Amino acid sequence: QTVVTQEPSLTVSPGGTVTLTCASSTGAVTSGYYPNWFQQKPGQAPRALFYSTNNKHVWTPARFSGSLLGGKATLTLSGVQPEDEADYFCLLYYGGAQRVLFGGGTKLTVL
Amino acid sequence: QVQLQESGPGLVKPSQTLSLTCTVSGGSISSGYYYWSWIRQHPGKGLEWVGSFYYSGGSYYNPSLQSRLTISADTSKNQFSLRLSSVSAADTAVYYCTRDGFDYGDYFYYWGQGTLVTVSS
Numbered sequence: 001q002t003v004v005t006q007e008p009s010l011t012v013s014p015g016g017t018v019t020l021t022c023a024s025s026t027g028a029v030t031s032g033y034y035p036n037w038f039q040q041k042p043g044q045a046p047r048a049l050f051y052s053t054n055n056k057h058v059w060t061p062a063r064f065s066g067s068l069l070g071g072k073a074t075l076t077l078s079g080v081q082p083e084d085e086a087d088y089f090c091l092l093y094y095g096g097a098q099r100v101l102f103g104g105g106t107k108l109t110v111l
Numbered sequence: 112q113v114q115l116q117e118s119g120p121g122l123v124k125p126s127q128t129l130s131l132t133c134t135v136s137g138g139s140i141s142s143g144y145y146y147w148s149w150i151r152q153h154p155g156k157g158l159e160w161v162g163s164f165y166y167s168g169g170s171y172y173n174p175s176l177q178s179r180l181t182i183s184a185d186t187s188k189n190q191f192s193l194r195l196s197s198v199s200a201a202d203t204a205v206y207y208c209t210r211d212g213f214d215y216g217d218y219f220y221y222w223g224q225g226t227l228v229t230v231s232s
């Protein structure tokens with residue numbers, strides 16, 4: 001049973017920087033897993049932020065960045081704003097029958 | 112601008128079949144280029160990929176749901192549907208329909224607003 005792991009919760013101060021990680025139980029996350037990141041605010045559908053590690057969508061704030069570091073996919077928020085408080089989900093591509101898997105999500109609190 | 116809208120019963124009895132439809136506007140499901148998918152989210156929990164179809168390439172189902180799941184398309188109505196049989200309380204969730212983006216690896220670019228389905232007698 002493959003598992004994608006994220007930090008359950010993180011807290012950051014306004015204006016600060018925070019890095020969320022996404023790990024795979026199968027080993028190091030590489031570009032071949034096409035990491036995606038999604039943001040979800042209460043009562044809303046998720047919104048795509050990044051695809052294929054670090055490709056932004058037009059609506060993705062410039063203070064957000066995606067990368068690979070230490071065998072994990074990462075999402076870094078710099079100069080955090082109160083409106084960044086949300087749940088963040090990563091997704092990895094595994095191919096085959098289990099096309100993709102989501103991580104359990106990180107609840108980011110801006111405090 | 113592609114828009115997706117889920118519809119279907121909000122309450123389903125245990126052991127019955129859950130049926131949802133996603134109506135697509137601003138794009139054709141028969142274009143053959145994109146994956147159209149269902150994602151679900153149990154109350155207060157994370158996201159789970161349910162299944163996807165590619166109009167000219169077939170369907171892919173979450174292995175944990177495969178024996179109960181069918182995803183199909185009605186091109187005349189520009190809709191695709193989900194049917195999940197023998198449901199239980201564990202299938203209570205918000206169900207979203209989605210479409211991938213243009214680039215490879217761009218998953219679930221467009222989302223519907225989601226519809227809550229409760230399984231209860």
